Structures are given as C-alpha cells and as structure tokens.
Amino acid sequence: MALDKNGIAQRIAQELENNTYVNLGIGIPTLVANHIPKNINVEFQSENGVLGMGPFPFEGEEDADMINAGKQTITTMPGAVLFDSATSFSMIRGNHIQLSVLGAMEVAENGDIANWKIPGKMVKGMGGAMDLVASSENIIVAMTHTNRKGESKLLKKCTLPITGVNCIKKIVTDLAVVDVTLNGFKLVERAPGVTVAEIISATQANLIVNGDIPEMIL
Amino acid sequence: MISSYVGENAEFERQMLSNELEVELIPQGSLAERCRAGGAGIPAFFTPAGYGTEVQMNKEVRVFNGKNHILEHALISDFSFVKAWKGDTAGNLIFKGTARNFNPLMAMAGKITVAEVEELVPAGELNPNEIHTPGIFVQRIIKGDAFEKRIENRTTRKKN
Secondary structure, three states, rough: OOOOOOHHHHHHOOOOOOOOEEOOOOHHHHHHHHHOOOOOOOEEEOOOOOOEEEEEEEOOOOOOOEEEEOEEEOOOEEEEEOOOOHHHHHHOOOOOOOEEEOOOOOOEEOOOEEEEEOOOOOEEOOOOOHHHHHOOOEEEOOOOOHHHHHHHEEOOOOOOOEEEEEOEEEEEEOOEEEEEEEEEEEEEEOOOOOOOHHHHHHOOOOEEEOOOOHHHOO | OOOOOOOOOHHHHHHHHOOOOOEEEOOOHHHHHHHHHHOOOOOOEEEEEOOOOOOHHHHEEEEOOOOOOOOOOOOOOEEHHHHHHHEEOOEEOOHHHHHHHHHHHHHHHHEEEEEEEEEEOOOOOOOHHOEOOOOOHOOOOEEOOOOOOOOOOOOEEEEO
C-alpha cells in the first residue's frame, strides 16, 4: 500500500545522520522532525533565522515572533540561536548544513528539480529553495510519486520552471525510494505491498531496476 | 516589487498574475546578500543560487571551484522601513526571535532607514553587547502605538 505523508517522513528520517545540521522544507519535510530515530542527534535550521528549532508550542504559548520558514509557530531547543537572513544563507551557501529535505512538483532523471512556480497559476516565490538546492551537499526530495491528475512527478525532463540543476540525490515517495545516479533514476526500495511493476507504471522516466528490490522497513 | 516569498498572500498573488503589480522574484539568500552588499559597499557578488533557472536570465555566469555561479548586484534603497523590538535614541536596534530575518540587512541597504520600535529607551540603556543593528544604519526612529501581531500559520501541540 502506498505510504501516507507520515510514512514518507518516517522513511526519510532514517537517512538522518548523527550530529548533523538539517534544513527541512515546507510540507511533508516538516513532518520528518516527528520521526527522528533514537540515538540520533540533529539540529534543525530554518532559513528565516533559527538553528536549533524545536517542536510546535503548546496551545496558548505561541509567539508571533517565533516562526519557521513556512510561517508556522515554533519553539527553540536548548542551545538554539537566532540570526539574520544573510547569516542564515551563509550557513546554507557555505555548506555548513549537511542535509536539505524539500518537496517538489517535478524531479528529472538528471537531478533537476521544479518546485516553485506553475506559470499563470501558482506564484508564491522560490523563498530559499534555489539557494538550498544550489549549495547543499545532500538533498532529498519528499513528494508523492504522482500529482493529483495521476501523472508521474519523476520525469525524463522537467516541464515546469526549474529551481535547480543536477542537485537531487534521492527521492522518497509514497511508492518508492529512488536514487538519482549518473545513469538516471535507480529504484532502491518499494513501499510495503507495492510492486516494482506498479512503480514502473507510475514513473514516466526510465527506472533502473537491478535484481530484487527490497521493501522499506518502517 | 522585489521579493522572495509571498506565501499565502492571495491578494498579492492575484495582483501579480493579473500584471497589476510588477514583481521580480529572487532567491531568498540572494535578496538578503544583495541588501547586505548594498549597505556594505560591495557592488556585486557571485552566488550559485538560481544558476540554470529563469533567475539567471541576462546575468553573467562564471565558474569558481568547478561550479557555476551567477552575478548578482547590490540593492540600495532610498528608504528602508524596519521593525525592531527595542531601540534607543541613538538608533541602535534589538530584534526579537525570528522577526530579525531581513531587518538588519534592509536597515544597512537604506539611504534613509526608518525604524519602528515597540520600546524606545534613552541612549545608554541598551547593553552594547546585545545590539543587533548599530544606530549608524538608522536615520529615523519612532515608537509605534499598538502592535497587532497576527500569526499566519498557528501550529501547536497538545499538553499530554
């Protein structure tokens, strides 16, 4: 069965490495913070100016001056620090953040990503996404495998305006874990109960499938 | 209007899509650095953000350390309007929480920077160790009357 949003977040959380700084984008990526494995210590950065972001506040304790990049009310962890946007993006461009997780509308088999604009329809702005994808060492995309019309979001080539080129390393969807390699998309894991054939038929791009593909362990 | 992220502002999105408002959207880090550069006397800089996208259009591209970068120019404004938590009569400012974000950079970029503060104290009362924006970047300061702080995306958890 296809994973729900929390399932995708839970699988991505397994990619977190101990003692690293991580930036989580808006949407499914934000949920990753709810699934940090035990014995793993990570610090979350939000590009609007906080490192050491904590969980949502208790009801009644929200502070309008303490929000994340998605404008959600947040708290801070012990040891957290606040800073201006130039310092924040110095952390990002300067490669001090080890992992970025972000959502996408399309990913191409060469690692291009589109997630900021649907011409004539949706224009919210790219925010920090272009800075993040241009500079992060490791970028994982969290998204559904297909869009609302049932069309594949893993494409030979992006059709929407792109956010960055050759930058995505891994994609976790409701159906599969896919690595972006020099040869294109490589199927690494299946969601529980989902077949390789189902994944191939939901994928417009070529998919490299070598041998048996294991199920995700969640 | 130069902006990076307008979020859930439906009216802004409508004005932009109907061409009532001319908008240039640029990466958030580039916007921050362009303001900082403007205030810091750095006329332009190279950044990898936006390479290969429509942001790159008509901009010089150069390779540094094997990676493509695009030339971005500094931004200097005639007027900058910033909002701070505390300020003193010398124009020194302290921001609160994540509301600091662009404010110190916009203050630097302004030929005339107007700061609105929640609390205004005589010079000498703020601890110099704790000032975020030195008063040299602030030309006018006013104490606001009332502050309605709206939360766009109120997210909470329940106490167990």
